[in-house]
Amino acid sequence: MATVLERLRGPDPVFSVEFFPPRSDDEERLLWRTIRELEPLDPAYVSVTYGAGGTRRDRTIRTTGRVATETTLLPVAHLTAVDHSVAELRNVIGWYASVGVRNILAIRGDPPGDINGDWVPHPHGLTYAEDLVRLVRELGDFCVGVAASPYGHPRSPDLATDTEHLVRKLRAGADFAIAQLFFDASDFLRLRDRVADRGCDAVLVPGVMPLTTVRTFTKAVELAGVPAPARVVSRLMRWEDDPSSFRAAGIDLATELCADLLAESVPSLHFYTLNRSKATREVVSRLGLVRARV
Ligand SMILES: Cc1cc2nc3c(=O)[nH]c(=O)nc-3n(C[C@H](O)[C@H](O)[C@H](O)COP(=O)(O)OP(=O)(O)OC[C@H]3O[C@@H](n4cnc5c(N)ncnc54)[C@H](O)[C@@H]3O)c2cc1C
Secondary structure: OOOHHHHHOOOOOEEEEEEOOOOOHHHHHHHHHHHHHHHHHOOOOEEEOOOOOHHHHHHHHHHHHHHHHHOOOOEEEEEEOOOOOHHHHHHHHHHHHHOOOOEEEEEOOOOOOOOOOOOOOOOOOOOOHHHHHHHHHHHOOOEEEEEEOOOOOOOOOOHHHHHHHHHHHHHOOOOEEEEOOOOOHHHHHHHHHHHHHOOOOOEEEOEEOOOOOHHHHHHHHHHHOOOOOHHHHHHHHOOOOOHHHHHHHHHHHHHHHHHHHHHOOOOEEEEEOOOOOHHHHHHHHHHOHHHHHO
16 A cells, blocks of 8 residues: 555645544445545545544544545544553554554544643553654554644644644654645745754645635634634625625635645645535646646
8 A cells, every 4th residue: 555655756736635533324424425526536645533532433443444445545544642542552553554554644632522621641641743653653664644733733832842843743753744724825835944944854735624614614713723814704704694605715715725835836735625525626626636647
């Protein structure tokens, strides 16, 4: 099975997609319809987030395994250190390896129940993503990714410290990083410059979510951790009461953002799909990314 790094080092820019573990059988059916709709577009890889607790974790593991064994797609398994002992993490990593998953996104995670609460590591667990990167590396020949925050992680005192921590986890053995949501291409490019200025040449991939509804817009602001710029608010919120015009403006904005990033030689775009395919399909078609890969 290929690695993410191999897919990102091709001659043409590519795209990838992210799903979350389904919470019910209905959601599982919807997710599989989405996966089948995206499969012919040949995304570079598909990643499945790691749920916050028991059942959702089982579904993450099951979904990632099915992507590995039942589709032509390259799976990336997310894994967090939340509520896991090192022994449990070893088991999950071993299971991923046994179904042929070679790519893991090593994430620290948030305190369950209250993401702003104090982070308390499992008594026999890990404290930072950096530790998880080392563990995954120790256990096999995995390609490892980590998370990056263009505006700085909310728990970091300042951008410089946050960048130091990102570079530490990349140097601990990660091959690439996927960025949290941001609103202007320059926000991502500044992150890329900060990392490069520290002599680190790991691949950084921007995360993009087409803002097709007021709800996704609110979610994006929450995930980015900063207010959206006035330019974005005014393009979208004038259509607050007109869902189809809102959607059209959101697709336009996402396409423009992606085009700006590609113009700056970004090798890949990572789409937060919310388990739907239509918006991603529209944006990548408009960018010519599908045609480029045929
Ligand atoms: C692409 C992406 C995918 C994600 N997938 C998931 C998922 O599947 N499941 C999920 O629950 N959440 C997911 N998240 C959210 C993630 O769990 C949160 O952002 C979490 O708060 C931090 O995880 P991290 O891996 O960035 O942590 P870390 O890199 O460990 O950073 C956490 C905090 O500690 C600081 N820090 C890091 N290293 C050190 C150090 N050595 N010393 C001191 N301080 C340090 C950092 O600056 C930061 O403030 C994802 C986020 C992104 C961007």
